Amino acid sequence: MKSIFRLIPWIAVVLLAILLLLARTDAKQEPELVINRTAVLQEIEALGKMELVKYNFKEITELTQISETYFNLFKLGPDQKIALISTGQAVGCVDLTKLEESDVRVENDTLYVKLPSPEICYYKLDMDKTRIYNLETNWLKDERAFIQEAYKQAEDEIRSAALSSGILSQTRTNAELILKPMLEKISGRAVVIQFSMDVQIGPATQRK
Template identity: 65%
Template structure:
């Protein structure tokens, strides 16, 4: 009889404990599901941006190319050396290819979203042919003048790329990601966003 009374006395507490446990497990499962959905949604938003152009550098260069004519017996040459000077204008664009980001690059810790970015790169570089002109030209009549001029244009285009790299276009691209991409991701996820180049191993990766 006492046993029955004891069970009846403890029964409400058992019900309360079981109910609390059920609510906790349900909330935890729902929270984990929500986190996965948010990560997936953020990834889709990021991928939809494709190659995000973040900086554009404009250049004006002088490119000089000399092609020596063959010398015979150190005495004479068959024609003069070929020389050209180009005054060129062009541009280089720095970007981050967001299609390279995978779900493993998105990490949650507490209320902070960590996104590991791929390296900054030069999307493209090109000459502005309308504003690029030949300043001076001397060619060997025995050589292909058109081929020599085309070579000079290729060198001028290469100079655009090298000037962009030496001017810090990759560093500026990464810095601009903080100014442009970070606010977008914070608005999308509703969380504080930290852009990283490498996610610390101690962080919890929720899946």
């Protein structure tokens, strides 16, 4: 019994040494950086539909509506013709509200974000700078509808010109340049930007 009492101080010393060693080991461990994917996602979604590039165009649009011919002898009035000098713009964007939590992931020290594909979010004519410089109408036809059709064709030409000029590619490039440093600051990690594979042009109704 006496021998056990003699060992108590030594046991206390050993336990104290173990506790000190554990405390020193814990102090050397750096705090783990925890990335809350939901928080990062909310930060990105708050940016909404991010407009990243704007292309301006000036073009000439010509439209002819041939009048009906009867019995190969005569026409019911003259052909309708219109020529527009139009100015307009197309804007490329990334709709960040389409992001889902599965599009944000962390691997080791890197944050991977898969963005929706770039799209033309809208295209439009600048009506203050669009002029009709030639108009020939048929009094039997709807002149207003004919003019509106010419405007619509001019708008469609803006969309086509923007696509052929590489607006989607430029939108993608600008998205990486702008969002990458922003997300690195938010997360504190290296960021890799990826995109969905499908190419979005944006619905024709998205004219402003």
